[in-house]
Amino acid sequence: MSQVFMFDALREATDEEMQKDDSVFVLGEDVGHYGGSYKVTKDLSAKYGDLRVLDTPIAENSFMGMAIGAAITGLRPIVEGMNMSFLLLAFNQISNNAGMLRYTSGGNFTIPIVIRGPGGVGRQLGAEHSQRLEAYFQAIPGLKIVACSTPYNAKGLLKSAIRDNNPVILFEHVLLYNLKEELPDHEYFLPLDKAELVRQGNQVTIVTYSRMRHHVMQATNQLIEEGYDPEIIDLISLKPIDINTISRSLMKTHKLIIVEECMKTGGIAAEIIAQINDDYFDLLDAPIIRLSSHDIPTPYNGNLEKATVIHPDQIIQAVKELIY
Structure with a gap:
């Protein structure tokens, strides 16, 4: 290694x-x-x-x-x-x-x-x-x-x-x-159509991808200290979406948060929500929470730019709101 x-x-x-x-x-x-x-x-x-x-x-x-x-x-x-x-x-x-x-x-x-x-x-x-x-x-x-x-x-x-x-x-x-x-020093390949189960949990499913995986994990570390038990899925594949991995998780948690850097309108989260509503709506005990970027061109100003994307404190707040 x-x-x-x-x-x-x-x-x-x-x-x-x-x-x-x-x-x-x-x-x-x-x-x-x-x-x-x-x-x-x-x-x-x-x-x-x-x-x-x-x-x-x-x-x-x-x-x-x-x-x-x-x-x-x-x-x-x-x-x-x-x-x-x-x-x-x-x-x-x-x-x-x-x-x-x-x-x-x-x-x-x-x-x-x-x-x-x-x-x-x-x-x-x-x-x-x-x-x-x-x-x-x-x-x-x-x-x-x-x-x-x-x-x-x-x-x-x-x-x-x-x-x-x-x-x-x-x-x-x-x-x-x-x-x-x-x-690893040996050769390896990863499938192009599978999500990764990053952390197993029982309370809420958090689906994310790319850079937001790391924001989710920062939030998860604090949530664990406070006694929460989230399950984390990194989508990896955005087309096709590995809806089976998400649905298996929802059979345990019955609650879903999607965290993305994509814009909210027409984003990856929107497609996941549509597929869940089509085929797995009965697994949900609460409305799906979607945490996405604002539907605006990304500002050059550093503070405004930061305000357009999702950060760990927003994820923590969403988990607490969804559970309670």
Whole structure:
């Protein structure tokens, strides 16, 4: 076991898969000699050359289209968005091409492409660099979407995503790259469609993902000291949502809180609530509590930015209100 930063865990996953399979390559803005904005591709261009770690112009729609074309011909591209907000410029390619070509070709083409990069609310990055795009992409048929939250699941998810024959979007949070964790020395893979049961409990189910996992765990540590017993689920998979893991938890707790950094309107929590109401409403003993970001562009001002997202004290208050 060795202590590894999240950005290094992602780099290790990329390096291992490129070493094993010559069809795997990386492209994006500043991924080459610069090593990526968050150093996920550091030194890979020196090891594999400029054609397998390909620096692109600032033209997201163009290089996304090129990557999808490469995937159709049998290559396995990893596209890094320097900031996931920029990939809105490639929304047409991701939705109409990556998501649909396997279906519209009658299965003649597979699209083994990974789209990954930093997103979420950082620290004073401004509205256009603080996007949470998971809800934007969730409605697109044909995509798989995962959100990593630790170095361990970041590496295991990326390796699985690279080997998958479908388009996978991997959301990384800009404030988690320096998170450090022990990783096993042996090779491992994690499923792209399963949630993680982070903590077992009996009083209330708290569902979360990405950076909010750590806010939930901070709140949980205090709640445990006060005698509460929450069950914590990290979604990991945002499309498809692992509703079975959530429903099994609700069979014990009968109470649900969803904590997300996504906007409240049309967010991931909204989809979970819809699925619970459709199929598992009878498991609930109380209304579902949804803790989401405000429906506004993220302010640049630090105090205002902080006020738009959920913090541990709000989670603690919600648990107490729901139980009593």
